[in-house]
Amino acid sequence: MTYDVAVVGAGIAGMTAAIYALRAGKSVLLIEKESVGGQITLSPKVENYPGFTEISGLDLADGVFNQALSLGAALEVDEVKSVTKEGGVFRLVCGYSEHEAKSVVIATGLRHRRLDAAAPFEGQGVSYCAVCDGAFYRGKTVAVVGGGNTAVSEAIYLADICEKVCLIHRRTGYRAEKAVMDRFLAKPNIERHENKTVEAVSGEAGNLVLTLKDTQDGSTSELAVSGLFVALGHIPANGVFAELCELDESGFVAADETCMTKTPGLFAAGDCRRKAVRQLTTAAADGAVAGLAAAKYVDGL
Numbered sequence: 692m693t694y695d696v697a698v699v700g701a702g703i704a705g706m707t708a709a710i711y712a713l714r715a716g717k718s719v720l721l722i723e724k725e726s727v728g729g730q731i732t733l734s735p736k737v738e739n740y741p742g743f744t745e746i747s748g749l750d751l752a753d754g755v756f757n758q759a760l761s762l763g764a765a766l767e768v769d770e771v772k773s774v775t776k777e778g779g780v781f782r783l784v785c786g787y788s789e790h791e792a793k794s795v796v797i798a799t800g801l802r803h804r805r806l807d808a809a810a811p812f813e814g815q816g817v818s819y820c821a822v823c824d825g826a827f828y829r830g831k832t833v834a835v836v837g838g839g840n841t842a843v844s845e846a847i848y849l850a851d852i853c854e855k856v857c858l859i860h861r862r863t864g865y866r867a868e869k870a871v872m873d874r875f876l877a878k879p880n881i882e883r884h885e886n887k888t889v890e891a892v893s894g895e896a897g898n899l900v901l902t903l904k905d906t907q908d909g910s911t912s913e914l915a916v917s918g919l920f921v922a923l924g925h926i927p928a929n930g931v932f933a934e935l936c937e938l939d940e941s942g943f944v945a946a947d948e949t950c951m952t953k954t955p956g957l958f959a960a961g962d963c964r965r966k967a968v969r970q971l972t973t974a975a976a977d978g979a980v981a982g983l984a985a986a987k988y989v990d991g992l
């Protein structure tokens with residue numbers, strides 16, 4: 692069967708794209724390599740998705756998935772390994788299956804580079820997103836680990852909410868744009884812990900103790916914080932689409948608010964796309980735009 696739309700990745704962006712394309716009367720195949728729902732299933736509490744004062748990421752994802760299923764989405768649990776386009780039809784080769792579709796929505800999201808030492812406290816005082824979780828630490832002391840644009844921007848964002856922000860960086864030089872760096876240096880409540888790495892995290896949610904190691908002399912020290920934000924960078928996974936769309940220097944798909952790529956019929960939605968704000972709302976918004984654009988493209992064939 693040749694589907695009207697194949698969606699690669701069943702996170703919020705992909706599932707929303709499926710809902711919009713299905714409601715436009717198209718047949719849709721969702722292909723997901725791991726578990727349906729994507730990143731947000733890791734979050735025990737979401738407080739910024741309109742319509743829900745508080746909801747677990749799992750419940751939110753379940754609701755969206757059931758909506759897509761009830762509209763007739765087909766699901767294949769498999770990893771897309773390559774995508775080609777011949778004679779106007781996309782061919783998606785997966786680990787165990789192959790599929791054809793008239794259009795494709797890339798919704799592969801991203802992974803946050805993890806800090807192994809902090810893994811046991813993920814969702815229990817350790818976060819990967821200041822916009823998502825910063826409000827839980829209003830008036831408290833938090834730490835951010837990292838030294839790039841993301842880490843510096845997260846520290847600035849948290850400095851407006853928290854009493855104190857400790858930025859832990861393994862070097863003294865920062866890989867952030869000058870304008871961002873100027874704002875960072877102007878914040879009186881950001882304390883820099885340079886030439887330090889986080890070796891261990893102990894304590895309990897809300898009262899964490901970080902063991903820091905000095906990269907120069909190997910000495911260790913302890914830092915007590917209410918929360919730890921890990922900002923070591925993002926890992927997108929869009930290599931399989933590199934022939935059909937442009938990827939930026941970080942590996943994100945070069946597509947604007949219209950979600951179109953350089954290949955007709957190929958769209959990109961959600962965190963996998965080059966964009967400024969990576970949130971559930973922007974993933975859902977992209978999904979709507981891409982799902983409708985894919986349906987329109989199929990109508991025009």
Ligand SMILES: Cc1cc2nc3c(=O)[nH]c(=O)nc-3n(C[C@H](O)[C@H](O)[C@H](O)COP(=O)(O)OP(=O)(O)OC[C@H]3O[C@@H](n4cnc5c(N)ncnc54)[C@H](O)[C@@H]3O)c2cc1C
Nearest residue numbers: 700702703704724729730771799800801823961962970971
């Ligand atoms: C712990 C945590 C807490 C968060 N909290 C909030 C919050 O409170 N509020 C908020 O707005 N945002 C929050 N976010 C961010 C939010 O989850 C993301 O912005 C959003 O989920 C992105 O959705 P997406 O569909 O673009 O990508 P993802 O959720 O990353 O989904 C992409 C999916 O594609 C699949 N995939 C990737 N490659 C392939 C392939 N080759 N073949 C098949 N499948 C593939 C992946 O397995 C994944 O399931 C949080 C993120 C995390 C990690």
